[in-house]
Amino acid sequence: MAVAPRPLVGALSERPQTVHPGPVVDQRFFECAARIEHDLRTRFPEITVRMVRDPDGDWECEVRDGNDYWGSVGSWDDDDSVPSAEEVEEFTESLALNVADNLWPDELTDPWPLCSLHGDHPLQPCLVARRAVWQCWRDEKFGIRVGDLPPT
Numbered sequence: 001m002a003v004a005p006r007p008l009v010g011a012l013s014e015r016p017q018t019v020h021p022g023p024v025v026d027q028r029f030f031e032c033a034a035r036i037e038h039d040l041r042t043r044f045p046e047i048t049v050r051m052v053r054d055p056d057g058d059w060e061c062e063v064r065d066g067n068d069y070w071g072s073v074g075s076w077d078d079d080d081s082v083p084s085a086e087e088v089e090e091f092t093e094s095l096a097l098n099v100a101d102n103l104w105p106d107e108l109t110d111p112w113p114l115c116s117l118h119g120d121h122p123l124q125p126c127l128v129a130r131r132a133v134w135q136c137w138r139d140e141k142f143g144i145r146v147g148d149l150p151p152t
């Protein structure tokens, strides 16, 4: 019995069988955005974070809270090369920093993400052991991987 060819739509979620750099690059960036989105949703349940192409064809990270457009941060020159795991972590850390510094609503002054160890200060995005983490600045042993913030 002949098996019908699988539709191409939705195939991105499967591991590609052939080497084609485009989707691999895309997948890595979707992962960066998904980690930021996961963490922001602990504070803003409606938020969406997506990697979109800017008019020059490079990637940027777009943040929306429901219908409220926060803005775009980060820029990645798409040269079709596959970024290393380390580059992905660096990019994730820079996105987290950019969102916190440049897109965060001015009227919200409560610390975020709150350090669960001390309870009185925000964690800072930084690279620790080549991984993007939300880091406590008072105890270097306390940090949470970006994308792993627990629900509050």
Ligand SMILES: [Zn+2]
Residues within 6 Å of the ligand: 115, 116, 117, 118, 119, 121, 136, 137, 138, 139, 142
């Ligand atoms: Zn702390």
